[in-house]
Amino acid sequence: MSEKKLSRRSFIKKGTMGVAATAIAPAILAATPAVAAKGKNMFCYQCEQTAMGKGCTYTGVCGKTPEVAALQDLLIYTLKGLSLTAVSGKKVGVNDKNVNRFTCEALFSTLTNVEFDPNRIEDLIHETVQYRTAMIKKVKAAGGTIDMKNPAVTFKPKSSISGLVKQGKKHGLMDDASKNKDIRSLQHTLLFGLKGLAAYANHASEFGQEDDAVYEYVHRALASLLDYSLGMKYLNLVLECGEKNLKAMELLDAGNTTRFGHPIPTSVPRGYKKGKAILVSGHDLIDLEAVLKQSEGKGIFVYTHGEMLACHGYPKLKKKYPHLYGHYGSAWQYQKKEFAQFPGSILMTTNCIQKPKRLYKKNIYTTGTVGWPGVKHLENKNYKEVVDKALDLPGFPEDVKKNDVMVGFARNTVLGVADKVIAGVKNKDIRHFFLIGGCDGVKKKRGYYLDFAKQVPKDCVIMTLACGKHRLIDTNFGDIGGIPRLLDVGQCNDAHSAVQIAVELSKAFKVSVNELPLSFILSWYEQKAVAILLSLLHLGIKDIRLGPSLPAFITPNVLKVLVDNYNIMPITTPEKDIKAILG
Ligand code: SF4
Numbered sequence: 001m002s003e004k005k006l007s008r009r010s011f012i013k014k015g016t017m018g019v020a021a022t023a024i025a026p027a028i029l030a031a032t033p034a035v036a037a038k039g040k041n042m043f044c045y046q047c048e049q050t051a052m053g054k055g056c057t058y059t060g061v062c063g064k065t066p067e068v069a070a071l072q073d074l075l076i077y078t079l080k081g082l083s084l085t086a087v088s089g090k091k092v093g094v095n096d097k098n099v100n101r102f103t104c105e106a107l108f109s110t111l112t113n114v115e116f117d118p119n120r121i122e123d124l125i126h127e128t129v130q131y132r133t134a135m136i137k138k139v140k141a142a143g144g145t146i147d148m149k150n151p152a153v154t155f156k157p158k159s160s161i162s163g164l165v166k167q168g169k170k171h172g173l174m175d176d177a178s179k180n181k182d183i184r185s186l187q188h189t190l191l192f193g194l195k196g197l198a199a200y201a202n203h204a205s206e207f208g209q210e211d212d213a214v215y216e217y218v219h220r221a222l223a224s225l226l227d228y229s230l231g232m233k234y235l236n237l238v239l240e241c242g243e244k245n246l247k248a249m250e251l252l253d254a255g256n257t258t259r260f261g262h263p264i265p266t267s268v269p270r271g272y273k274k275g276k277a278i279l280v281s282g283h284d285l286i287d288l289e290a291v292l293k294q295s296e297g298k299g300i301f302v303y304t305h306g307e308m309l310a311c312h313g314y315p316k317l318k319k320k321y322p323h324l325y326g327h328y329g330s331a332w333q334y335q336k337k338e339f340a341q342f343p344g345s346i347l348m349t350t351n352c353i354q355k356p357k358r359l360y361k362k363n364i365y366t367t368g369t370v371g372w373p374g375v376k377h378l379e380n381k382n383y384k385e386v387v388d389k390a391l392d393l394p395g396f397p398e399d400v401k402k403n404d405v406m407v408g409f410a411r412n413t414v415l416g417v418a419d420k421v422i423a424g425v426k427n428k429d430i431r432h433f434f435l436i437g438g439c440d441g442v443k444k445k446r447g448y449y450l451d452f453a454k455q456v457p458k459d460c461v462i463m464t465l466a467c468g469k470h471r472l473i474d475t476n477f478g479d480i481g482g483i484p485r486l487l488d489v490g491q492c493n494d495a496h497s498a499v500q501i502a503v504e505l506s507k508a509f510k511v512s513v514n515e516l517p518l519s520f521i522l523s524w525y526e527q528k529a530v531a532i533l534l535s536l537l538h539l540g541i542k543d544i545r546l547g548p549s550l551p552a553f554i555t556p557n558v559l560k561v562l563v564d565n566y567n568i569m570p571i572t573t574p575e576k577d578i579k580a581i582l583g
Pocket residue numbers: 044045046047048049050051055056059060061062063064111112113
């Protein structure tokens with residue numbers, strides 16, 4: 001199959017069905033090698049907003065500079081070398097938990113909208129090499145062998161940032177990959193899926209929830225990216241990424257629910273209370289808890305932003321800390337406007353930071369993996385500066401009431417009323433479930449998801465997951481026999497909860513997930529979404545509709561594998577898609 005014969009447009013039509021994934025191997029291997037992106041400032045195409053839908057080459061649409069891009073590329077290269085030593089260590093019983101955790105944390109830092117500070121990436125590169133040197137010693141002492149001829153194992157980083165940038169430019173995405181564009185597409189799908197998996201594993205490890213099988217896979221998969229001879233075997237690693245990501249999300253779910261209780265339906269105010277204010281954005285519940293503890297009794301109200309909305313559903317956050325008042329603003333992409341208007345201090349946890357405006361740069365702090373040059377980065381969960389800054393700033397001058405939003409319909413809540421849900425389906429009060437999940441973003445085409453939700457017939461239930469929900473929460477969707485038609489399962493980090501709901505309902509109905517009256521309408525933006533998508537494919541879920549655009553790193557031949565085996569398809573229009581699903 002030539003590339004010309006399988007255009008992106010052909011993706012809209014269903015490809016030849018019933019072809020095993022590996023059967024496409026000859027077609028992929030025969031594809032014409034592509035010309036790598038040479039002579040550009042940088043090259044990155046890991047997220048949905050990539051320039052022209054092809055790749056950021058001048059500077060990142062996200063704000064990533066060519067300098068940071070080169071440093072991140074070099075960090076990935078050094079991590080591959082570290083993982084190669086970890087793979088050798090595994091063979092002789094050497095397993096270093098610090099190396100495992102560090103690898104995931106460092107990978108997480110290269111996710112879209114996470115780490116923009118060259119100095120912090122420089123530190124990560126040197127730390128990687130220190131870990132690598134120590135691993136080599138340990139592996140040799142244990143009688144193991146390491147391929148010391150592999151340049152990634154002996155690579156010596158320069159001591160200056162400019163020197164590292166020069167080195168990084170030799171290890172760009174296109175340089176450190178197969179020249180066969182389909183194999184490279186698999187390598188990059190694997191790399192970006194790994195970044196998402198590493199983010200979830202990092203979140204979970206903060207709760208002490210870890211699994212050596214996840215770490216073993218991360219090292220094996222990262223190291224595999226040094227071995228281009230694997231060819232089609234990368235496809236197996238890509239699918240295994242989905243399996244291991246599911247495990248990482250399960251660990252995170254266990255961490256969240258063990259520490260904070262299972263989310264319960266909770267009405268969240270979207271207005272403000274007169275008084276001093278702290279805003280917590282990102283995804284990290286432990287950071288929010290630390291802010292709540294450290295601001296308790298000081299006359300400060302704490303607000304959530306973006307993906308932190310779901311935190312209000314956790315009893316041991318909302319009920320334990322009455323000064324966790326409400327939710328401010330909407331999804332991540334509006335932060336520049338919303339943060340500029342916030343009259344208190346702001347803490348950005350994990351991913352989703354944008355270039356801070358001068359108006360609020362002195363009021364915003366970063367923590368964990370997230371960073372921006374010139375923004376104070378706080379360590380060890382010590383948020384005294386955030387609290388002190390909030391006390392210095394004016395706060396809200398008066399109470400303002402706005403509409404509330406309901407959260408807390410995670411697996412425990414939904415499955416707690418499973419009998420009602422099942423009865424509703426059996427007596428035809430509920431015709432269908434739509435999971436509208438995934439990220440929000442700036443593209444106009446993302447308006448599809450609200451239009452879709454509004455056009456969903458009144459006898460259908462909509463479940464939301466991740467920040468795409470912000471487009472839907474201002475609409476009243478009503479209820480079906482007391483069951484709200486709009487059920488928010490949680491953050492993107494709670495995808496495991498949505499999967500559990502689907503799996504448990506399929507058991508109750510004694511059918512497969514694909515036979516349930518359930519459709520997945522997904523929006524993707526960054527690499528956590530790539531990992532979640534791979535998990536859904538690992539579960540064998542078919543007929544997923546994906547938008548707003550297809551990943552630039554997926555070639556038509558790789559796409560064909562996904563179409564043939566999973567019937568994954570792009571969103572079209574709400575009218576057409578709803579008609580195709582419901583008939
Ligand atoms: S993360 Fe996305 S926006 Fe940023 S440089 Fe890469 S492709 Fe461009």
